[in-house]
Amino acid sequence: MRIVCIGGGPAGLYFAILMKKLNPTHSVTVVERNKPYDTFGWGVVFSDATMDNMRAWDAETAEAIEIAFNHWDDIELRFKGRTIRSGGHGFVGIGRKKMLNILQARCEALGVELVFEQEVESDLQFPDADLIIASDGINSRIRSRYEDVFKPDIVTRPNRYIWLGTNKLFDAFTFFFEKTEHGWFQAHIYKFDENTTTFIIETPEHVWQAHGLDRFDTDQSIAFCERLFAHHLEGHRLMSNARHLRGSAWLNFQRVKCDRWHHFNGRSHVVLMGDAVHTAHFAIGSGTKLALEDAIELTRLFGEEGDTPEHIPDVLERYQAVRNIDVLRLQNAAWNAMEWFEVCGERYCDTLEPEQFMYSMLTRSQRISHENLRLRDQSWLDGYERWFAQRAGVQVAPDASPPPMFTPFSLRGLTVPNRVIVSPMAMYSAEDGVAGDFHFVHFGSRALGGAGLLYTEMSCVSPDARITSGCAGMYKPEHVDAWRRIVDFVHTNSPAKIGMQLGHAGRKGATKLAWEGMDEPLEAAAWELISASPLPYLPHSQVPREMARADMDRVKGDFVRATKMAAEAGFDILEFHCAHGYLMSSFLSPLTNRRQDDYGGAIENRARYPLEVFAAMRAVWPADKPISVRFSCHDWFPGGNTGDDAVAFARLFKAAGADIIDCSSGQVWKGDSPVYGRMYQTPFADRIRNEVGIPTIAVGAIFEADHANSIIASGRADLCAVARPHLADPMWTLHEAARIDFAGVEWPKQYVSGRSQYETNLRRSLALAAT
Ligand SMILES: Cc1cc2nc3c(=O)[nH]c(=O)nc-3n(C[C@H](O)[C@H](O)[C@H](O)COP(=O)(O)OP(=O)(O)OC[C@H]3O[C@@H](n4cnc5c(N)ncnc54)[C@H](O)[C@@H]3O)c2cc1C
Ligand SMILES: Cc1cc2nc3c(=O)[nH]c(=O)nc-3n(C[C@H](O)[C@H](O)[C@H](O)COP(=O)(O)O)c2cc1C
Numbered sequence: 110m111r112i113v114c115i116g117g118g119p120a121g122l123y124f125a126i127l128m129k130k131l132n133p134t135h136s137v138t139v140v141e142r143n144k145p146y147d148t149f150g151w152g153v154v155f156s157d158a159t160m161d162n163m164r165a166w167d168a169e170t171a172e173a174i175e176i177a178f179n180h181w182d183d184i185e186l187r188f189k190g191r192t193i194r195s196g197g198h199g200f201v202g203i204g205r206k207k208m209l210n211i212l213q214a215r216c217e218a219l220g221v222e223l224v225f226e227q228e229v230e231s232d233l234q235f236p237d238a239d240l241i242i243a244s245d246g247i248n249s250r251i252r253s254r255y256e257d258v259f260k261p262d263i264v265t266r267p268n269r270y271i272w273l274g275t276n277k278l279f280d281a282f283t284f285f286f287e288k289t290e291h292g293w294f295q296a297h298i299y300k301f302d303e304n305t306t307t308f309i310i311e312t313p314e315h316v317w318q319a320h321g322l323d324r325f326d327t328d329q330s331i332a333f334c335e336r337l338f339a340h341h342l343e344g345h346r347l348m349s350n351a352r353h354l355r356g357s358a359w360l361n362f363q364r365v366k367c368d369r370w371h372h373f374n375g376r377s378h379v380v381l382m383g384d385a386v387h388t389a390h391f392a393i394g395s396g397t398k399l400a401l402e403d404a405i406e407l408t409r410l411f412g413e414e415g416d417t418p419e420h421i422p423d424v425l426e427r428y429q430a431v432r433n434i435d436v437l438r439l440q441n442a443a444w445n446a447m448e449w450f451e452v453c454g455e456r457y458c459d460t461l462e463p464e465q466f467m468y469s470m471l472t473r474s475q476r477i478s479h480e481n482l483r484l485r486d487q488s489w490l491d492g493y494e495r496w497f498a499q500r501a502g503v504q505v506a507p508d509a510s511p512p513p514m515f516t517p518f519s520l521r522g523l524t525v526p527n528r529v530i531v532s533p534m535a536m537y538s539a540e541d542g543v544a545g546d547f548h549f550v551h552f553g554s555r556a557l558g559g560a561g562l563l564y565t566e567m568s569c570v571s572p573d574a575r576i577t578s579g580c581a582g583m584y585k586p587e588h589v590d591a592w593r594r595i596v597d598f599v600h601t602n603s604p605a606k607i608g609m610q611l612g613h614a615g616r617k618g619a620t621k622l623a624w625e626g627m628d629e630p631l632e633a634a635a636w637e638l639i640s641a642s643p644l645p646y647l648p649h650s651q652v653p654r655e656m657a658r659a660d661m662d663r664v665k666g667d668f669v670r671a672t673k674m675a676a677e678a679g680f681d682i683l684e685f686h687c688a689h690g691y692l693m694s695s696f697l698s699p700l701t702n703r704r705q706d707d708y709g710g711a712i713e714n715r716a717r718y719p720l721e722v723f724a725a726m727r728a729v730w731p732a733d734k735p736i737s738v739r740f741s742c743h744d745w746f747p748g749g750n751t752g753d754d755a756v757a758f759a760r761l762f763k764a765a766g767a768d769i770i771d772c773s774s775g776q777v778w779k780g781d782s783p784v785y786g787r788m789y790q791t792p793f794a795d796r797i798r799n800e801v802g803i804p805t806i807a808v809g810a811i812f813e814a815d816h817a818n819s820i821i822a823s824g825r826a827d828l829c830a831v832a833r834p835h836l837a838d839p840m841w842t843l844h845e846a847a848r849i850d851f852a853g854v855e856w857p858k859q860y861v862s863g864r865s866q867y868e869t870n871l872r873r874s875l876a877l878a879a880t
Pocket of ligand 2: 532686739809
């Protein structure tokens with residue numbers, strides 16, 4: 110085949126090497142606009158795993174890189190006058206120039222034609238090529254030329270960064286955080302050869318502008334950074350090697366992804382590779398890894414399908430299909446890490462102590478979890494767990510401290526023994542609102558299963574507040590007796606606490622039981638619905654009546670009565686349900702609140718009625734008992750609430766005396782499209798907790814102890830609510846404790862003889878799975 114690579118960065122050069130190795134009869138040319146020794150940037154870093162991959166594909170290149178690279182294991186944080194270091198992270202740093210020279214030399218040795226100092230205008234300059242690799246970097250001209258085909262999606266991020274170097278040497282991947290009068294700057298630092306260290310400085314746009322850096326040239330910017338980091342640089346200078354760039358040397362990261370990766374131009378197949386088709390932020394240091402792995406995958410597929418021109422279309426289809434998945438996964442992690450650095454100044458730097466800040470930084474991509482950290486550096490994690498447990502008020506033995514999810518947590522006069530909540534879940538099994546035997550067994554067994562706090566299902570404040578005729582209620586004296594029986598059982602037989610979620614269905618009421626048709630309106634015996642505005646939930650649902658002042662007063666009275674009844678029944682905490690499109694939520698969301706009075710329009714107006722009800726509940730609920738508020742932090746629908754609105758609501762509820770915000774999302778508008786994934790709602794809990802300064806509950810796809818520990822330890826939430834896993838396993842908490850080998854949690858005394866057999870069998874099956 111005749112192959113031309115446009116652009117001689119890591120992608121183009123490495124693909125040329127691998128294809129020439131696969132079949133030396135291929136004619137391979139790399140065309141590069143720069144001279145061989147002319148490059149931007151300083152060092153690049155990638156993980157040990159990338160090196161292993163390279164070794165398997167071309168031992169010679171890997172060996173040359175290994176000789177030239179700097180290897181280190183540690184990550185060091187310098188923050189608020191403290192230095193914290195953890196090990197086991199395994200990175201390789203190499204000068205970009207050095208790496209390109211190694212790849213160039215290997216190309217020459219294998220007979221790849223290298224053409225330097227040639228600017229390529231178009232792929233059509235190579236009409237004889239069977240395959241053209243557009244490895245021309247982030248500003249790919251070839252990608253722009255076929256924009257209609259590739260459909261690039263390019264997002265410019267808000268932070269500014271400058272890529273500098275220094276001769277001050279650091280023996281760890283080091284991060285500095287420095288506060289100025291306008292905000293925070295951070296530096297990402299890694300040594301890449303005997304004399305030089307990469308020094309990337311980053312700050313939000315508004316901080317950058319406030320310092321006038323938008324008007325500084327490169328030298329002035331360098332002088333500013335030298336002053337800012339003077340005590341770390343200890344007399345060393347910062348250097349730029351991007352003087353050829355015009356204007357400010359400060360850049361904004363651009364995240365690139367493409368819909369389609371290849372195109373037939375009439376003569377040749379053109380395929381995008383490396384930064385031309387996808388970018389990953391330097392916070393995760395994987396741009397070069399992705400470029401190299403693209404080259405590996407495309408070569409592998411030619412090896413598998415056949416490396417002759419007729420196979421090119423199939424190979425390129427498979428290349429996109431396979432690589433797209435890996436790339437998206439990595440881009441997600443890179444996005445998380447990038448966002449962490451974008452918001453850390455506003456969210457974490459001022460609020461978190463250095464220990465927790467370090468933990469938060471290490472887990473920023475959310476690919477590294479609590480148990481990963483244990484594998485990387487057990488002694489650091491042990492120390493952190495000890496620190497966390499002490500902060501939670503636990504008397505810690507020197508060699509054993511509980512993992513974060515097994516530490517207690519207090520709000521007002523309530524202390525829960527651990528951080529796991531059985532999330533509220535409607536069971537549709539009550540008769541006229543009465544929680545019966547099913548509920549008794551349901552809550553009883555979950556209380557015995559180790560969770561620290563159980564929430565009841567949404568218990569409705571009046572008969573017409575119910576979602577279905579099977580929903581539990583808190584509006585008749587019998588309800589108090591029925592719930593008291595459950596509350597007493599929980600208190601007498603377990604260390605768990607129990608809370609009642611109170612709500613009103615609003616426009617989502619008068620529907621069938623879930624298993625008879627979720628959200629489907631009752632055909633007979635439906636009751637009248639009320640809501641913020643007269644909008645049906647489904648097109649064929651009953652149209653609710655817009656609430657008048659009298660309705661508002663009545664419903665507020667119902668909530669107050671239910672609150673008093675919950676206190677009478679002995680509940681430890683209340684949750685005010687303002688989520689998921691029910692009555693209170695229908696006020697909060699602009700999608701469902703179209704009112705023209707004081708209760709519609711701006712955020713303060715939309716929150717006004719829920720806040721009135723909350724204040725009335727708070728006034729009659731015992732002062733030493735807390736109230737949580739659950740709302741949908743994102744409507745996942747255009748025109749609906751987003752995270753910004755959730756922050757505003759959290760501030761309002763905090764000011765009104767809410768103790769903790771339970772951060773759910775969605776179910777407000779039919780046709781919403783949530784972005785699901787592991788712990789997918791936790792970012793809302795994180796943002797509200799650290800920007801508003803109120804405790805939060807994370808919920809949604811938290812299904813392993815490792816998730817809960819990572820969330821709690823990093824300070825992204827204070828408690829984790831776990832719903833569906835508790836339907837599958839009432840003993841979820843005890844079983845997860847066994848899975849992470851934590852013995853410090855007690856089983857009910859009646860069940861103790863089952864424990865050691867369970868733990869032994871689990872250990873065996875985990876060991877078997879690991880082999
Ligand atoms: C601040 C910063 C830090 C980074 N740190 C890391 C890191 O630690 N680890 C990591 O893995 N990655 C890192 N990266 C990303 C990494 O540099 C890129 O992801 C990687 O270089 C992509 O390789 P590539 O071959 O696709 O593109 P490039 O390396 O950009 O190569 C493209 C080549 O094409 C040439 N070219 C472009 N247009 C033409 C044309 N019209 N004619 C001829 N030649 C052309 C260019 O001169 C260039 O040599 C970092 C990036 C930045 C900005
Ligand atoms: C069967 C079922 C019933 C639910 N009922 C309620 C409810 O009454 N009140 C509420 O706020 N959330 C309710 N939810 C939502 C859960 O509390 C939780 O937020 C959601 O299931 C996500 O958590 P998970 O991924 O752990 O299941 C219910 C969920 C399920 C599965």
